[in-house]
Amino acid sequence: MVRVEGLHKRFGKLEVLRGIDLDVRKGEVVCVIGPSGSGKSTLLRCVNLLEPPEEGRILLEGEEITGAGKGKSDHVRRRIGMVFQQFNLFAHKNAIENVSLAQVRVLGRSADEADAKSRALLERVGLSDKVEEYPERLSGGQQQRVAIARALAMDPHVMLFDEVTSALDPELVKEVLDVMRELADEGMTMIVVTHEMGFAREVADRVVFMDEGVVVEQGPPSDVLSNPREERTSRFLGLVLER
Amino acid sequence: MDVFFQQYFDLDVISDNFEFVLKGFAETLQLAILAGILSLVWGLILALLRAAPGRAFAPVRFLSISYIDAMRGIPLLLVILLISGSLPFLPLPESLRIPQWLGKPDPFWYGVMALTLTYGAYMAEVYRAGLDAVPFGQVEAARSLGMNHSQAMRHVIVPQAVRKVIPPLLNDFIALMKDTSLVGVIALIEVVEAGRTVQAETFNSSALTLGAILFIVVTIPLARIVDRQISRQQVRFQRG
Numbered sequence: 001m002v003r004v005e006g007l008h009k010r011f012g013k014l015e016v017l018r019g020i021d022l023d024v025r026k027g028e029v030v031c032v033i034g035p036s037g038s039g040k041s042t043l044l045r046c047v048n049l050l051e052p053p054e055e056g057r058i059l060l061e062g063e064e065i066t067g068a069g070k071g072k073s074d075h076v077r078r079r080i081g082m083v084f085q086q087f088n089l090f091a092h093k094n095a096i097e098n099v100s101l102a103q104v105r106v107l108g109r110s111a112d113e114a115d116a117k118s119r120a121l122l123e124r125v126g127l128s129d130k131v132e133e134y135p136e137r138l139s140g141g142q143q144q145r146v147a148i149a150r151a152l153a154m155d156p157h158v159m160l161f162d163e164v165t166s167a168l169d170p171e172l173v174k175e176v177l178d179v180m181r182e183l184a185d186e187g188m189t190m191i192v193v194t195h196e197m198g199f200a201r202e203v204a205d206r207v208v209f210m211d212e213g214v215v216v217e218q219g220p221p222s223d224v225l226s227n228p229r230e231e232r233t234s235r236f237l238g239l240v241l242e243r
Numbered sequence: 244m245d246v247f248f249q250q251y252f253d254l255d256v257i258s259d260n261f262e263f264v265l266k267g268f269a270e271t272l273q274l275a276i277l278a279g280i281l282s283l284v285w286g287l288i289l290a291l292l293r294a295a296p297g298r299a300f301a302p303v304r305f306l307s308i309s310y311i312d313a314m315r316g317i318p319l320l321l322v323i324l325l326i327s328g329s330l331p332f333l334p335l336p337e338s339l340r341i342p343q344w345l346g347k348p349d350p351f352w353y354g355v356m357a358l359t360l361t362y363g364a365y366m367a368e369v370y371r372a373g374l375d376a377v378p379f380g381q382v383e384a385a386r387s388l389g390m391n392h393s394q395a396m397r398h399v400i401v402p403q404a405v406r407k408v409i410p411p412l413l414n415d416f417i418a419l420m421k422d423t424s425l426v427g428v429i430a431l432i433e434v435v436e437a438g439r440t441v442q443a444e445t446f447n448s449s450a451l452t453l454g455a456i457l458f459i460v461v462t463i464p465l466a467r468i469v470d471r472q473i474s475r476q477q478v479r480f481q482r483g
């Protein structure tokens with residue numbers, strides 16, 4: 001489904017990704033964990049073509065998407081949904097307009113069709129009573145669920161989540177994770193950068209531990225989270241689980 | 244003291260010339276509104292050209308920045324004189340050289356051009372600040388949904404940017420309105436030139452006072468609107 005081969009990414013002199021290989025099968029849920037600054041966000045942003053890598057390639061459904069021309073990148077992004085740590089809802093649009101905008105402008109759906117789809121999605125994430133609310137009047141958890149609905153509205157083939165609960169108050173984390181868990185149960189292909197070890201343990205088919213721009217180890221959660229092979233992994237887990 | 248009041252507040256002079264000065268003020272308002280609308284549009288175009296992405300648009304960015312810098316650096320009076328002094332002699336169709344569209348005389352149109360060229364540059368700077376103030380996450384969210392640069396600009400960035408800069412744009416409009424008086428130098432009888440005409444005939448400045456009052460009647464409410472907008476935005480900002 002998504003295949004990353006020998007990915008290198010530099011910001012000036014700083015080499016943030018130093019040869020990443022990753023293979024995500026259809027319907028698989030891969031959780032990416034690792035210390036802050038290890039390049040997790042950059043990896044997701046490369047997959048979504050928000051950052052051009054210097055080296056290596058990325059394939060989506062068997063087709064290389066790196067180095068695609070501009071118009072083609074926009075096309076590729078429709079098949080990839082992305083949810084951000086800071087929600088990034090369109091501040092001047094209410095919930096349903098947020099979910100509908102790209103359906104109409106990018107996919108060319110009719111206003112009615114988009115509206116119906118948006119309502120169904122907002123209901124699915126438990127927000128049928130907040131359809132007309134503006135982001136500034138929604139809690140972080142609600143905003144994040146709108147953002148997930150907005151990404152799903154494009155019927156993506158794969159979803160990328162970048163620490164989507166890190167900016168939330170603790171009591172709001174569960175409502176977002178529940179939506180993601182449901183999505184995983186329905187068979188969505190997902191790459192989830194997260195510090196929620198409970199979620200990773202329960203939902204992930206595979207856990208990938210990244211540090212300093214490389215994949216240090218990966219495997220089923222029971223291996224990586226409970227019996228890590230690498231010293232660096234256990235040190236990281238020790239720090240995270242202490243909290 | 245009597246002399247003072249006579250010079251500036253002679254009610255006879257004011258009432259005798261009221262209609263003439265008011266007609267001048269109507270000209271001022273038309274000039275301001277038309278040039279104001281055109282500057283708003285031209286300024287936005289300049290700001291968007293300046294924000295055009297990628298290497299391919301580098302020359303466009305360079306040209307728009309150069310234009311903006313140049314127009315901000317040249318006195319409006321000079322722009323008015325340059326346009327009215329050369330446009331009539333350029334190898335152009337007569338309707339462009341000496342425009343008399345909509346029944347307005349050519350100085351009116353030279354004024355519209357000069358004001359738009361100059362204030363478009365000022366407003367481009369205001370728009371730029373607004374575009375910069377939209378968080379980058381908004382662009383990324385738009386792009387991640389498959390929007391291209393112009394879709395993201397049109398549906399996500401520009402609407403938010405414009406909302407943020409309504410107060411400074413209104414301030415520029417007030418300044419533009421006052422600067423219409425400079426078009427009087429090329430014999431457009433706008434309100435100041437009308438007042439000066441009366442002054443020359445009567446050796447009395449009261450018609451100019453009337454002009455000042457007319458300006459104030461329009462600009463003070465505008466200034467209040469600006470203030471209200473700003474405080475509304477601050478409340479929003481404080482709420483987060």
Ligand SMILES: Nc1ncnc2c1ncn2[C@@H]1O[C@H](COP(=O)(O)OP(=O)(O)O)[C@@H](O)[C@H]1O
Pocket residue numbers: 011014016034035036037038039040041042043
């Ligand atoms: N646009 C950028 N320009 C320069 N440096 C960046 C940029 N984005 C990320 N970095 C740097 O790349 C490194 C990895 O960042 P990131 O991928 O966000 O890590 P993580 O998500 O794992 O915390 C950090 O050192 C960060 O400062």
Ligand SMILES: [Mg+2]
Pocket residue numbers: 040041042162163
């Ligand atoms: Mg990150």
